[in-house]
Amino acid sequence: MSTATACLQHLFAEQRSLEEYQGGVPRWCKGCGDNAILTALQRLCRDEGLRPEKTVFVSGIGCSSRLPHYMRTYGFHGIHGRALPIAEGIKLARPDLHVFVNTGDGDCCSIGAAHWIHAIRYNMNITVLLHDNHIYGLTKKQVSPTSPIGTRSNTTPRGSYLDAMSPLTVTLGIQNASFVAQAVDWIPESLFQIVTAAFRHRGLSFVRILQRCPEFVGSMFEPWVHDPQRMLMLTHENGLKVSPALQKIYRNQIVHDPLDIDRAREIASSEDPIPVGILYHNPAVPCYEDLRRAGMLRTTDSIRSSFEAELDKFTVWP
Amino acid sequence: MNAAAELVGSCATAKQVVTIGEAIVEIMSDSGEGAQKCGQSFGSIAARMGNGVWTVEIIPAEIQPPARSIAGASGNRIRIGSKRVTNGGDEADLAIAFNEQVLLGRVNAGELKPGCIILLESMWADSADPKIVAQYRETLARLLAEGYRVHEVPMENECRKLVSDPRKGKNMFVLGMLCNLYSLDMDLARDQIAFIFGKKADKIIKSNVALLEAGHAWAEHNLDFGFRVPAVRATEPQLVINGNTAVALGVLASGMDICAMYPITPATSASHYLSDVFERSGGLVHQAEDEIAACAFAIGASYAGKVAVTITSGPGYSLKQEGIGLAVMAEIPLVVVDVQRGGPSTGQPTKSEQSDLLTVMFGSHGDAPKVVMAASTIEDCFHSMITARRIAETFNMVVVVLSDASLATAQQPFPRPEFNEDWLAPPIDQNPVPEGAKPYDWDPVTGLSRRFVPGQPGGMHTLTGLAHDRSSRVAYDPEINEQGMHARSLKLAALQKMLTPPKVFGDEEGDLLVVGWGSTKGAIEESVERMRAEGHKVSSLHLSFLQPMAPGIKEILHRFRQVITIEANWSDLPEDPLIDETNRRYSALAMLLRARYLVDIDCWSEVRGRPIKPGSICAVLRQRLAREEQRS
Numbered sequence: 001m002s003t004a005t006a007c008l009q010h011l012f013a014e015q016r017s018l019e020e021y022q023g024g025v026p027r028w029c030k031g032c033g034d035n036a037i038l039t040a041l042q043r044l045c046r047d048e049g050l051r052p053e054k055t056v057f058v059s060g061i062g063c064s065s066r067l068p069h070y071m072r073t074y075g076f077h078g079i080h081g082r083a084l085p086i087a088e089g090i091k092l093a094r095p096d097l098h099v100f101v102n103t104g105d106g107d108c109c110s111i112g113a114a115h116w117i118h119a120i121r122y123n124m125n126i127t128v129l130l131h132d133n134h135i136y137g138l139t140k141k142q143v144s145p146t147s148p149i150g151t152r153s154n155t156t157p158r159g160s161y162l163d164a165m166s167p168l169t170v171t172l173g174i175q176n177a178s179f180v181a182q183a184v185d186w187i188p189e190s191l192f193q194i195v196t197a198a199f200r201h202r203g204l205s206f207v208r209i210l211q212r213c214p215e216f217v218g219s220m221f222e223p224w225v226h227d228p229q230r231m232l233m234l235t236h237e238n239g240l241k242v243s244p245a246l247q248k249i250y251r252n253q254i255v256h257d258p259l260d261i262d263r264a265r266e267i268a269s270s271e272d273p274i275p276v277g278i279l280y281h282n283p284a285v286p287c288y289e290d291l292r293r294a295g296m297l298r299t300t301d302s303i304r305s306s307f308e309a310e311l312d313k314f315t316v317w318p
Numbered sequence: 319m320n321a322a323a324e325l326v327g328s329c330a331t332a333k334q335v336v337t338i339g340e341a342i343v344e345i346m347s348d349s350g351e352g353a354q355k356c357g358q359s360f361g362s363i364a365a366r367m368g369n370g371v372w373t374v375e376i377i378p379a380e381i382q383p384p385a386r387s388i389a390g391a392s393g394n395r396i397r398i399g400s401k402r403v404t405n406g407g408d409e410a411d412l413a414i415a416f417n418e419q420v421l422l423g424r425v426n427a428g429e430l431k432p433g434c435i436i437l438l439e440s441m442w443a444d445s446a447d448p449k450i451v452a453q454y455r456e457t458l459a460r461l462l463a464e465g466y467r468v469h470e471v472p473m474e475n476e477c478r479k480l481v482s483d484p485r486k487g488k489n490m491f492v493l494g495m496l497c498n499l500y501s502l503d504m505d506l507a508r509d510q511i512a513f514i515f516g517k518k519a520d521k522i523i524k525s526n527v528a529l530l531e532a533g534h535a536w537a538e539h540n541l542d543f544g545f546r547v548p549a550v551r552a553t554e555p556q557l558v559i560n561g562n563t564a565v566a567l568g569v570l571a572s573g574m575d576i577c578a579m580y581p582i583t584p585a586t587s588a589s590h591y592l593s594d595v596f597e598r599s600g601g602l603v604h605q606a607e608d609e610i611a612a613c614a615f616a617i618g619a620s621y622a623g624k625v626a627v628t629i630t631s632g633p634g635y636s637l638k639q640e641g642i643g644l645a646v647m648a649e650i651p652l653v654v655v656d657v658q659r660g661g662p663s664t665g666q667p668t669k670s671e672q673s674d675l676l677t678v679m680f681g682s683h684g685d686a687p688k689v690v691m692a693a694s695t696i697e698d699c700f701h702s703m704i705t706a707r708r709i710a711e712t713f714n715m716v717v718v719v720l721s722d723a724s725l726a727t728a729q730q731p732f733p734r735p736e737f738n739e740d741w742l743a744p745p746i747d748q749n750p751v752p753e754g755a756k757p758y759d760w761d762p763v764t765g766l767s768r769r770f771v772p773g774q775p776g777g778m779h780t781l782t783g784l785a786h787d788r789s790s791r792v793a794y795d796p797e798i799n800e801q802g803m804h805a806r807s808l809k810l811a812a813l814q815k816m817l818t819p820p821k822v823f824g825d826e827e828g829d830l831l832v833v834g835w836g837s838t839k840g841a842i843e844e845s846v847e848r849m850r851a852e853g854h855k856v857s858s859l860h861l862s863f864l865q866p867m868a869p870g871i872k873e874i875l876h877r878f879r880q881v882i883t884i885e886a887n888w889s890d891l892p893e894d895p896l897i898d899e900t901n902r903r904y905s906a907l908a909m910l911l912r913a914r915y916l917v918d919i920d921c922w923s924e925v926r927g928r929p930i931k932p933g934s935i936c937a938v939l940r941q942r943l944a945r946e947e948q949r950s
Contacts (some may be wrong), residue, residue: 023780024791053775056622069792074616075780076621078614079644090624090772092604094574097622097772098864103761115614118607169780273502298575298600304737306599308569314563315734316366 003281014049021045021052023072033185033211034063034131038070040192041100044199045073058087063138064104064131066209081112084119086126088288091124095289098180098199101128105146106136109167113145120174122288129195130167130206133213134220141216151217167208168268168279172261178285179205179277180264185212186225189234189246190276195253197239197278203285210274224274228252234267234277250276258282289316335501335544339364340370340399342407342431343752345425345492347416348385349378349392352489357394358729359510360496364396365558365731366506368549370403371396372840374929375727376424377668386450392421395429400548403730404695404840408933410434412499414492416473417442419459427928433465435543437495439488440470445672459511469541471495475563476536490526493534501546504534509944531607555734561699561725561837562588568703569627571735573742576626578604578615583667584723585631587658609634613641613654620645620652621781622772623711624743627653632661632674635681642716643682646784648805649758649767651710651717653703654678658722658836660927669927670706670723672836672886675906678718679865685803686768687810688716690865694839697732698862699725704741711743714769715808720864724837724929728733738767752779754830756788760801765808785919811865816862819870824850824857830943831878832858833919834885835907838930842884845935872915880946882920883908884935 003017021042026032045055048146055073059065065224068075074097078086107261108116108130119128126216135153136142143153143160172178179201183191187256191209212221228249233242234256241252252273256263258281267275296302343360347353354375356435361373381587383390397407415421416439417648424430438461461468477484477491490511497507508527515523525898537544559567565588569577577596579589593603604940606612619626630638635656645652658674660666676730679690689709693699699721706717748771757770757779767788770777779790785802787793822831823843839860849856861867875881889905890897904912908921922938924930 051775052778055771056772057780058618069782071780072778073537074778075782076618077780077782077784078617078638079783082610082614082641085614086608086618086621089576089578089604089615089620090622091618092602092615093619093623093626094772114607115611118611136663292604296597300739300742302599303570303573303742304739306595307567307737309598309733310567310570310595311557314557314559316362316552316558316731318552318555 016046016049016052018042018046018215020171021072023070023075024071027066029065029215031212031214032063032297033133033209033213034067036101036185036188036191037129037131037211038067039208040188040195041067042071043192044195045071047196048199050098054096055100056090057100058083058090059102060104060107061138062104062107062136063133064102065107066103081107081110083107083113084112084115087126088119088122088124091126092289092292095125095177095293099126101126103128103130103134105130105134105167109145109295116171117170117174119204120171121176122207123176124288125202125287126204127195127199128204128206130208131211132167132208133211133217134164135213135217137213137216166268166271170263171206171278172265173267176285177280178203178282179278180268180280181205181207181272182210182275183207184210184221184224184231184274184276186221187246187276189243190240193240194278197281201281202283203287230273232267232270232273232275234275234279236278238281240277331852333538333542333544335546337546337548338537339547340394340397340402340403340407341412341500341545341547342397342410342925343496344376344393344395344410344413344429344842346376346391346393346413346420346424347379347489348420349390351392351485353393355443355500355514356489356493357396359507359514359729360502361396361398361492362558363497363502363506363510363730364398364500364547364549365556367503368551370399370401371558371657371729372403372406373397373729374406374724377727379668386417386419388419388423388426390771391928392424393420405844405932406728406929409933413437414496415439416488418454420820422457427713430466433467436461436466436468437471439467439473441472441474443470461928472534476532480532481525487526487529490529491533491536492636494530494535495537497530498534498537499541499544501544504531506760522523525717551733557734557767558729558731559696560727560729561693561721562695562727562794563591564696564699565629565703565719565721566592566595568700570599570601571700571737571741572707573624574627574703574707575601575624576604576616576619577601577629578606578612578619578626579629580606580609580612582609582631582634582758584659584726585634585655586724588629588655588657596741609637610641613638617641617645617650617652621650623746625651625653625707627655627707628659629655631659632656635674635677639682642688643684643686645687645716647783648684648781649714649769649806650781651714653706653710654716654718655703655724656718656720658720659700660925666927668723670837670886670929671927672722672906673888673925674720675835675864675887676909678720679910684808686716687807687867689713689810689813689863690720691719691863692836692861694836694860694862695732696725696728696730700735707812713766713813715809720836722837746771746773747771750775757781757790758786758788758802758805760788760805763808764812765805766812768803776857814866814869817866817868819868819874820859820861822857822859822874825855826857826874828855828857828876829879829946830854830856830939831875831881832856832939833861833883833907833911834858835861835864836913838884838886839936841930841932844932845939848936849939854939854943856943861907864907875917875919876909879944880920880936881911881917882922882942883911884930884938885921885923886925886930887923888925889921
């Protein structure tokens with residue numbers, strides 16, 4: 001029988017390898033940006049020492065949503081657009097679990113748009129990763145809400161008609177937004193730093209990850225990948241810190257305080273250069289699960305007594 | 319001076335109190351005038367006295383419909399009897415109306431007995447608006463001409479003697495009249511007022527008691543008739559609640575933790591009540607952003623914890639279907655309550671129907687076997703939730719519990735349940751999963767597998783709505799796809815083997831068997847009793863489990879010369895010129911029974927939005943029996 005201290009020491013000493021978080025072999029296309037996201041998340045789990053059995057990756061439908069199959073944690077590969085409410089149910093039932101959501105631009109911003117808006121409002125302690133490749137991949141190249149105007153796809157052969165929606169400005173416009181960040185798959189170091197900050201935030205962290213789809217829109221992000229000056233690094237002591245090595249490449253930087261929501265909204269509106277970093281972070285926004293689960297333990301006695309009290313209200317005694 | 323006024327004027331003295339076996343009373347007002355509170359109170363007092371009681375709400379679709387309109391009628395039907403009452407009965411014996419227009423709707427719908435006693439607010443005769451005066455006089459004349467025994471009652475004028483705003487409190491004056499007319503105990507009536515206004519000031523209680531007493535006195539002095547429905551005080555404590563409250567209490571008692579819902583009529587009141595009481599014992603109601611989210615939320619909660627429930631009505635159920643399919647495929651236990659209303663589409667939100675049976679059985683794309691139960695009484699609404707939770711958990715299945723608008727709002731006393739710890743869900747298993755165990759290790763005979771809950775070391779797997787193998791790996795293999803389908807289907811058979819055959823009401827064999835499900839039970843059994851009293855060999859069978867169906871039903875069907883289902887959903891009329899054996903659309907249960915048991919089962923149904931009356935059923939049964947006699 002070990003003491004509590006011994007138990008804690010044991011937990012502290014627990015170390016897992018990257019391999020222990022690796023599930024099935026990814027079936028994404030060669031060069032798919034999802035691989036970078038998967039690697040960042042496996043590294044996150046290892047470095048944060050997450051117990052695999054206490055970690056759940058929830059997803060909807062689409063290329064992005066295959067990710068849980070490639071983790072060796074619990075996973076819930078749900079239905080199209082509904083990853084967020086499923087994750088919310090999990091979190092409310094089990095606040096002790098680490099809950100992640102992997103969703104795509106079709107899954108989150110189109111079919112699941114209503115859930116996205118309300119998930120921001122609930123602000124549950126969930127890490128949401130929006131794999132945004134600007135296209136439907138799994139169904140073979142249809143225009144998505146984040147496709148730039150003019151995108152040629154199988155449903156818009158002459159180019160898409162509407163301006164792209166910005167997941168960042170939408171999210172920043174919703175009450176209770178508490179963590180909004182942007183990363184790109186081709187700067188893995190920042191990607192890892194941002195998902196780590198997202199995970200450590202208590203509340204719903206929304207990370208939009210621009211993710212390349214070489215199969216269907218191979219040239220979508222090419223100008224930015226090849227011209228680091230078109231990337232805007234948002235640095236701050238409470239935000240992204242760019243390493244010296246990375247600084248040599250990504251020189252276009254501004255200091256941005258993640259508490260400044262007005263500035264965050266301005267930055268979010270910029271499509272070019274692409275901002276990378278933490279746009280907004282407010283740890284003070286209350287979490288829905290804390291508001292709803294006010295420390296009331298559900299025991300046989302509490303159920304019995306509230307049940308009997310209710311029956312008393314409606315009982316006709318002989 | 320009209321005849322009724324004359325009648326009221328002349329009846330000063332000796333009150334004749336007649337003893338009767340049962341009575342049906344309707345109280346109608348504009349929305350917000352309190353007829354419902356009056357009716358519920360009348361029912362509760364009668365229940366306290368030991369009468370059998372069934373109350374039915376008459377609800378307009380709008381919150382504030384125009385005053386004095388036929389469609390705006392809001393009120394209550396109360397049937398009280400010496401014996402147990404199981405349904406709202408046939409036509410009303412006595413009606414009280416706060417204006418003549420709200421009464422007209424009921425008259426036109428044939429809800430009042432010929433010669434029914436009507437107590438009608440008379441203030442409209444003196445209205446400053448000549449149009450209202452004309453409407454009132456015209457309606458009064460019509461009612462008298464049609465033979466109703468109308469008594470004009472100056473309700474508002476009488477109330478004004480006691481309170482400044484007689485519109486509030488008129489209902490308690492009416493309650494007082496009813497207590498007088500049906501010889502109810504005034505002390506119990508005063509208690510009832512104290513109970514319903516319990517949270518308010520003493521002044522309010524006193525003023526309402528004064529109105530109650532005034533109503534009682536007025537009826538004593540001005541109405542020369544009265545009734546007594548003998549009652550035997552119950553020896554056991556009785557619970558007086560409606561079906562939705564019973565569902566909510568069932569959720570509480572089942573040990574479920576989380577209810578996710580989205581507002582929809584007529585289901586929402588269950589969640590209202592649950593929201594109020596659940597959190598006191600650590601449960602919670604989550605109002606999601608939409609029906610789909612409510613279902614997905616409940617699925618997530620169920621997957622990671624104890625079985626969760628989502629409560630909805632037809633349109634909401636349609637929206638949840640994809641999520642329900644996911645729960646079926648991934649074998650996540652889930653309880654879904656469908657409080658049925660009129661359909662399709664928006665249909666009749668406040669009216670009752672039994673039209674969702676086939677949807678809940680076969681709905682969601684692909685083969686999605688789930689358990690379907692139907693509550694048939696208020697008490698059953700309570701116990702069904704406990705049973706549903708247990709089945710969902712044992713079989714890792716979706717269990718749909720069907721109720722309907724009739725049960726949702728009807729009240730009937732039933733024995734107070736004794737709390738039982740066995741009702742509660744067991745704690746979540748967080749033990750390590752044995753080495754080599756698989757999340758879908760389907761038993762070849764029962765199809766059952768154990769569920770791995772997040773938090774269990776060694777149980778990590780990714781659950782998916784895609785076809786999957788025993789390890790929950792995505793599989794496109796034809797073998798594996800069939801294995802999964804096979805296992806999910808077998809679970810229904812495994813459950814079926816645990817069910818007991820339903821009991822026949824009446825003799826085990828005879829000329830005609832009536833089969834029903836859900837809220838029609840009381841009316842069907844009452845009609846069977848009436849038919850048997852007339853000497854007919856009629857019995858009935860009521861099904862609680864629609865999927866799977868209990869064993870033994872086939873044998874029962876074969877012991878009767880004719881079988882008919884009575885249901886509140888659409889069935890084609892055989893007498894229609896285009897309808898014949900090859901195209902007739904049968905009622906839902908009839909179709910299911912015909913397909914399963916190969917018995918030529920007839921059906922009769924009604925979609926009038928109101929509970930089916932025992933009298934209507936008797937008429938159908940007589941006709942079917944006569945037809946058979948002609949044939950043979």
